[in-house]
Amino acid sequence: xxxxxxxxxxxxxxxxxxxxxxxxxxxxxxxxxxxxxxxxxxxxxxxxxxxxxxxxxxxxxxxxxxxxxxxxxxxxxxxxxxxxxxxxxxxxxxxxxxxxxxxxxxxxxxxx
Amino acid sequence: xxxxxxxxxxxxxxxxxxxxxxxxxxxxxxxxxxxxxxxxxxxxxxxxxxxxxxxxxxxxxxxxxxxxxxxxxxxxxxxxxxxxxxxxxxxxxxxxxxxxxxxxxxxxxxxx
Numbered sequence: 681x682x683x684x685x686x687x688x689x690x691x692x693x694x695x696x697x698x699x700x701x702x703x704x705x706x707x708x709x710x711x712x713x714x715x716x717x718x719x720x721x722x723x724x725x726x727x728x729x730x731x732x733x734x735x736x737x738x739x740x741x742x743x744x745x746x747x748x749x750x751x752x753x754x755x756x757x758x759x760x761x762x763x764x765x766x767x768x769x770x771x772x773x774x775x776x777x778x779x780x781x782x783x784x785x786x787x788x789x790x791x792x
Numbered sequence: 793x794x795x796x797x798x799x800x801x802x803x804x805x806x807x808x809x810x811x812x813x814x815x816x817x818x819x820x821x822x823x824x825x826x827x828x829x830x831x832x833x834x835x836x837x838x839x840x841x842x843x844x845x846x847x848x849x850x851x852x853x854x855x856x857x858x859x860x861x862x863x864x865x866x867x868x869x870x871x872x873x874x875x876x877x878x879x880x881x882x883x884x885x886x887x888x889x890x891x892x893x894x895x896x897x898x899x900x901x902x903x904x
Contacts, residue, residue, distance in 0.1 A: 722896045730890050780826050781892050783835035
């Protein structure tokens, strides 16, 4: 398996634009997590899914953020409209339940 | 609520020095415990894990023992190398909440 795959690796966008980050979890894993990492706030859990269903989205910072998991092999995190303070590295991770999570390489988002 | 506390960084050591990074957790029940490592520009990688009390996880010369009585999982290495310079994250998984909780990370810098 190729591991957790995220795209794009880097994204630069202008303030106000819509941004969509993509994640393909490891096949057979039934939990998926979205994290955001910044120097100031460290690693924050935004939302996680179990069997494609959002379980806890209390970490999503505001209504501009939304996440979907239409099937077991794909998830998106959308920011609309984007703001400079959304600049961060966004990680997706998956696990088969009750064990360690496997992380993607991350998407570095810069909003100018 | 559930949380992980790990020592503040950065930790700066000379090559071949002994390393300890402290980690304690607050959780209801008996979680699985992990240490992850993040090298510059990369995602998080699992370093080692322990799933029950008194288990010792080990990998690449690093060790950590699951201490239920002190709710701790301190990371140790007898002789660090320059290549160990990275950020280390303590984490735990709760079956009851399907949640993976991370500490704030500790940056390690090893000087030649």
